[in-house]
Amino acid sequence: MKFIKKTILSLTLLAGISFASLSANACSVKIGDFDWDSANIHTAIGSYIIENGYGCDVEVTKGSTNPILAALIDNQLDIIFEHWTDNNVALIDPELASGNLVDLGINTPASEQAFFVDRATSEAHGITSVADLKKPGIWELFKDPEDPSKGRITSCISGWTCYTINLVKINEYGLGDLYTNFDPGSGGALDAAIAGAFAKNQPIVTYYWTPTSLMGKPEIDMVRLTEPAYDKACWDAMMVVVNKIKADGPDAYEPSCANEYKDMALTKLATGTFAADNADIIAFADAYTITTSVVNNMLAYYVDESGGDMEATAMHYLENHSEWEAWVPADVAAKVKASL
């Protein structure tokens, strides 16, 4: 009895599996996604088009930077739609050179990292550059409640490289005696600190970056403070000090040089084997690019109006913009439109 039971069970199981594989689409795409919202938007739009336009099965895997990149290098994933190029040069460059990975061009032309001041304070006190923060009386606007003898620059998260870079910058710009380089502890806390300052109309000077959902919100209006222009020699000299501090603690600081963050383009990546087999999808992914301001608006829509529904946000984008029709052949565009 037992044997018959087992045979029947395994046969049905086998039948189920073969049916499933028969009914599956001709192609399947595995997309890697990250744990920040701009990457989620690109993944949602990209996977919607691949799923509905090209009729492929899409499987999205979400994780943080290092595991997802490792899975991509290992060919467990096929495409990622957002890649912060300059942050992972050492890891990715050899893979690009060996042909294991293929660079698919820019997805967002400009990302910014900089110090920002809320517009009201900036206009009332004429603060437009980091040098303006040194003017007498300015630091008192941003007084640190826990250390009232200094102002507070809400900085990057300690442990991220940008925290140490900001530390060196603040000292180089002569702000070290006037301001604390305040670590907000986590990305969510930094967002909340900025949102809280705007909710209560309090002045704030903070390190931040785009594209982010917070920057896309209409009520968050911040002015980027100008810094000395980017210069590779100066930046490299600064990074030497930054690495020393990371290794030996803040006492290792020594005067060097400092300038603004380089605005970096965000790119897309695919594995070499996937690119060789799926020329049509690669052509689409290659053409895919969305401007920073549109990404910010989409992020704001995602957070405020869609109720945290990525698919709805992707559909909102596809309904209200038309530039995406140029990325795909006419028949694919028609299929996507029909599915909306």
Next chain:
Amino acid sequence: MNKITNFNIKVVSILIFIGLIVATHNLIIPKNIFYLFLKLIFLIPSVALIVNIANIIPKHTLLFFSKVFGAIVLITLIIISYLSSKRKPDNFSDLFDKWDSFLGIPLPKFLINWPKWLDTPFMHWINKGWKSFIADYGLIFDAIGYGLLRGYTELKGIIVQTPWPIVIIGVIAITYFTSGRKVGTTVFVGFCTFFIGFLNPRFWDKAIETTTMVVIGIAICIIIGIPIGIAMARSEKVRNAILPILDTMQVIPAFCYLIPGIILFGLGAIPAIISIFIYACPPLIRLTDLGIRLVDEEVIEAARSFGASKKQMLLGVQLPLALPNIMQGINQCTMMALAMVVIASMIGTRGLGDEVLLGLQQLNVGAALEAGLAIVLLAIVLDRMTQAYGDKIQERTQPGKKKQ
């Protein structure tokens, strides 16, 4: 108690009337901190009125009406969720276009897969309410935050400026007297205190910052928690109302209140202290309640037969006998407060938790573990100090039930 007296009605309605005037006419009293406090104070008579009304209605009518009310609320919510959803079909009749079968029974599709329109817009309501709440009451939280911050910085400043050997001697002296002159405990606590700084000199000031936050947090817990515990022990109704709140406070993930705390109080020590209260207060309230209810019925009866008033009963009989339990509550409160301060480093709170976080973010296992050890030492010091005091009280109040 069941009858509502004329006098009560008059007082309550006058208070509500004034409350409404204050709440609706910002012109009479300018919108400032006092106005906000007044508004909050006027909430109390409204609650009292609702309780009074609930008391005069017979119980079975009340139950019936609450069931009808519940049903109406549920139906309204479903209608609202359908109307406000962006994913609803174009026409109501479209709902019955798609059919599927389950075990051979045909059913409309929306009964098989959870339909996207069946989704109450709670999130939108909370967000809207949250925005106007910050706009209206932000000032109150600024005032509370300012007061707490002054207390925190002053206390921290004093301890940080004290030479470290004096701090260690102080800790040893406190432990010696609270533990009832037990030499073993005292020496152990002294060694632990010394080792916090001995592990890494940076840890000394950070441990003081952490301890200050824990102490202020516990002070708030005691001031608010013990009266609530007493109220719960005295009245079944109060207990039934407060228990679900305590459950929520204990179970809700810390980040649900840590992040909104930043918006209300700014980054740093204050949201951490508030989080300590939310996370660590429930055990203290529960143990106070339990301790008072566990006092022997015979002892209470004896006190009553001697003509003890309610106040004498509480202060002279119930609280002293419940003290070992309350001390256990404070001990639990301390441990949980310490755990919360470490989590709060994720919202920019300085202290030992900060060191652990930094170590982990840089993948420096040694640094993280070293800071973790310092936290354990600090926990041992705080635990032994409160525990020893609790043991001493227990020996005094219940000499027969000595430990071991």
